[in-house]
Amino acid sequence: MIASRRNLAGSLLLLLLVLGCFQNANALPAFARKYGLRCSACHESWPMLNYFGQKFKDNGYQLMHDRDAPIWQNPSYWPVTFRITPIWHRVSNNKVAEDVVPTTATGAPTVERRLESSGFDLSGLDFHTGGTLEKNISFYVLPSSDNTASFHFETVMGRLDNLFGSPWLNVKFGKFELDNLLSEKRILTLTGIGGVYRTYHFSPVGDGNFFGQIGDNQLGVEVMGHSANDRTRYSAALLSSVDGQVGLPYGSNAYSGFFTASQAFDTGKLGVQRIGFYAMVGEAPVTFQTLGGVPIPGSGIGNKGFHREGFVGQFYFGQHFDIQVVTQHGWDNAWFGQGYGGGAPLNAVPGTTLPVGAQAPTWNGALFEAHYVYSPQLIFIGRFEAERVSQQANGSASATPFPSNLGNTTAYVIGYRYNPFMTSRAGFAWHNEYAFMHQDLTSTFGNNVNSSELLIGFDFDF
Amino acid sequence: MRSKSFLQCSLLMSAAVVLALSLPARAQLSTVQLETWLNSPAATSHIGDITGNAKAAAPDYRRYCVGCHGEMGDGNGENTPWLDPKPRDFQLAVFKCRSTPTGTLPTDEDLFNTIARGLDRSNMPIWNTFTKDERADLVAWIKHFSPRWQNEKAGAPIQIPPEPEVTPERVKAGQEVFGRVQCWKCHGVEGMANGPSAATLTDDLGRPILPYNFTDGSRPKCGETDRDIYKIFMTGLDGTPMPSFADNIKPDEAWDLVFYLRTLQPHNPFNAKEKQIAKQLGLKPVSPQ
Numbered sequence: 001m002i003a004s005r006r007n008l009a010g011s012l013l014l015l016l017l018v019l020g021c022f023q024n025a026n027a028l029p030a031f032a033r034k035y036g037l038r039c040s041a042c043h044e045s046w047p048m049l050n051y052f053g054q055k056f057k058d059n060g061y062q063l064m065h066d067r068d069a070p071i072w073q074n075p076s077y078w079p080v081t082f083r084i085t086p087i088w089h090r091v092s093n094n095k096v097a098e099d100v101v102p103t104t105a106t107g108a109p110t111v112e113r114r115l116e117s118s119g120f121d122l123s124g125l126d127f128h129t130g131g132t133l134e135k136n137i138s139f140y141v142l143p144s145s146d147n148t149a150s151f152h153f154e155t156v157m158g159r160l161d162n163l164f165g166s167p168w169l170n171v172k173f174g175k176f177e178l179d180n181l182l183s184e185k186r187i188l189t190l191t192g193i194g195g196v197y198r199t200y201h202f203s204p205v206g207d208g209n210f211f212g213q214i215g216d217n218q219l220g221v222e223v224m225g226h227s228a229n230d231r232t233r234y235s236a237a238l239l240s241s242v243d244g245q246v247g248l249p250y251g252s253n254a255y256s257g258f259f260t261a262s263q264a265f266d267t268g269k270l271g272v273q274r275i276g277f278y279a280m281v282g283e284a285p286v287t288f289q290t291l292g293g294v295p296i297p298g299s300g301i302g303n304k305g306f307h308r309e310g311f312v313g314q315f316y317f318g319q320h321f322d323i324q325v326v327t328q329h330g331w332d333n334a335w336f337g338q339g340y341g342g343g344a345p346l347n348a349v350p351g352t353t354l355p356v357g358a359q360a361p362t363w364n365g366a367l368f369e370a371h372y373v374y375s376p377q378l379i380f381i382g383r384f385e386a387e388r389v390s391q392q393a394n395g396s397a398s399a400t401p402f403p404s405n406l407g408n409t410t411a412y413v414i415g416y417r418y419n420p421f422m423t424s425r426a427g428f429a430w431h432n433e434y435a436f437m438h439q440d441l442t443s444t445f446g447n448n449v450n451s452s453e454l455l456i457g458f459d460f461d462f
Numbered sequence: 463m464r465s466k467s468f469l470q471c472s473l474l475m476s477a478a479v480v481l482a483l484s485l486p487a488r489a490q491l492s493t494v495q496l497e498t499w500l501n502s503p504a505a506t507s508h509i510g511d512i513t514g515n516a517k518a519a520a521p522d523y524r525r526y527c528v529g530c531h532g533e534m535g536d537g538n539g540e541n542t543p544w545l546d547p548k549p550r551d552f553q554l555a556v557f558k559c560r561s562t563p564t565g566t567l568p569t570d571e572d573l574f575n576t577i578a579r580g581l582d583r584s585n586m587p588i589w590n591t592f593t594k595d596e597r598a599d600l601v602a603w604i605k606h607f608s609p610r611w612q613n614e615k616a617g618a619p620i621q622i623p624p625e626p627e628v629t630p631e632r633v634k635a636g637q638e639v640f641g642r643v644q645c646w647k648c649h650g651v652e653g654m655a656n657g658p659s660a661a662t663l664t665d666d667l668g669r670p671i672l673p674y675n676f677t678d679g680s681r682p683k684c685g686e687t688d689r690d691i692y693k694i695f696m697t698g699l700d701g702t703p704m705p706s707f708a709d710n711i712k713p714d715e716a717w718d719l720v721f722y723l724r725t726l727q728p729h730n731p732f733n734a735k736e737k738q739i740a741k742q743l744g745l746k747p748v749s750p751q
Binding site: 035036037038040041051052055063064065066067228229230266267268269270271272319320375376423424 | 518521522524525526528529530540541544545580581582583584585586587588589590591593594595596680681
């Protein structure tokens, strides 16, 4: 106990010293530097946008005055920001299949045990570059790496805004984030568990459809429009059913659509409330041409359908507290439910039939995320998510019926972000978070799985 | 188990420390005088049936405004060195966009509208994302920076007669006014902000300032409607070289001038009729002679 207290006192002293050292830090995030606005003008807490930031984004990264065109910038201005997060984290999973005794032999008896690991680590590195090429013509390019510096293009897009002088007609083309009002790319939590919205990626156990993940950036074209003050918004996107992967690796002719609409309401002292809906409707292949029995990339045919839809609510209770809500109803074709969709190893070649009892997996989910904004420099975050499968892929007539609760997921996360300074030059947050997830019957031996992660780190961009 | 409770304890304790560290930042605005004023009836604004409360605006001011206008409202935020024109110094309580006579304080509604409209040719964004109540709160907050608001009342809005019909005679008369009161000296004979005095203009603080260019398509600072333009030269833009012409131009002449100025704006969507008249008349730029 005494040792614990010493450790605690030591860690707090270290924390104070570290925060003190960073009071005078200075940096240049791209948009804030261009317009001379503090991070807090556009972000509830960076990177999450507030209403003003959402309007700025919807206007094609423009404030809609005469300083938008890059000709107004000093020629040395270069709109680049990088972001990385050195962390310490502790990860725990209560049902990891292991050999009973460590061995080099195969086939030894196994058991499920808790596995915990902790240590210092890194996030990936993002290079954000975006802005206007000319008034009403903008771009965004985001090379992003994992924590081993293996890069891919997370976002690459060009935008034409205010076509025909109207904010109701804007077009983006390339790879981009879907028009999710609660943006996963701007999520305030960073752990492996809490760093994504489960609702945006949920898939029933054994389901082969990974094309319907609304949290992933997608390749396609989007038309969106909004009123001058952004109270009313709509968007419609046509996407390749590739989940954002380049090189057309799947269907030869498979597309999805993503549609949103929302309306905000002025509620006086409470702020601006917004409600809306989204729907993703698409199809993706389950059959691939083969060579030597191996599926040929890009040759997918035999498209099957899927859809996800739900409501979005952003509710503000004054300047300090808000709740964001997203619901989802999801449905996948029965072929996806049996694991088809990604090519190998399951390919619905001619003659393949669905097993008896196969049915379309269906589920419902919801996420609630609350923020208490003590000041622009300090935000507390809490999130609860629940996903419930209402119809399993293997029904009661199946030879191997699935339990009704298989794959049901519950997750929550709590944390806070403290920005020791708030300028228009840099973002720096001391981040502390705890996330927990429970999944029914998904371990190797069919037990419930509990995972958790504690994370402490410096999240900064420059 | 001990390890787990230690971690939970650390999480809570570090959160508490961070909370404590963030307090001084808020205290920068919390002087005794400010607290007294915030609790007084004067710390309000009134726009129609909306009452703004200064106390409620403090978080918004810190979040959105302080980077340019500064903690003390003196227009000396951290970004000020890089901005041109400089942000408004609320301590002076001198405002360009008013409906009130020159030298007087603006109405609450004037400030309310300026926040929502933004100011083109400056870094002031269009803050129409606020609710009306939030904007009214900010108006009340802005007023605490200068003692003028405690000692003076806002001026009475000027009377604007109804807008007459645009006619060729009125456009020609407007051009005569443009020449007579020498608008061209700053704005240029074609409204291109290149008059003989343009390069020498400074604001009240001695900083260089440019006259408005009617031809480049930018929005007038204080609003785009004919009434807004009328107000500009009948109230002046206080703090700038643009004077009030209320003593030199009759109300009817002011409307004539509005119609003529519309002919100088090739990109304005509201002036089709004025441009057509100018074309019919074969209107030539005024002569400096």
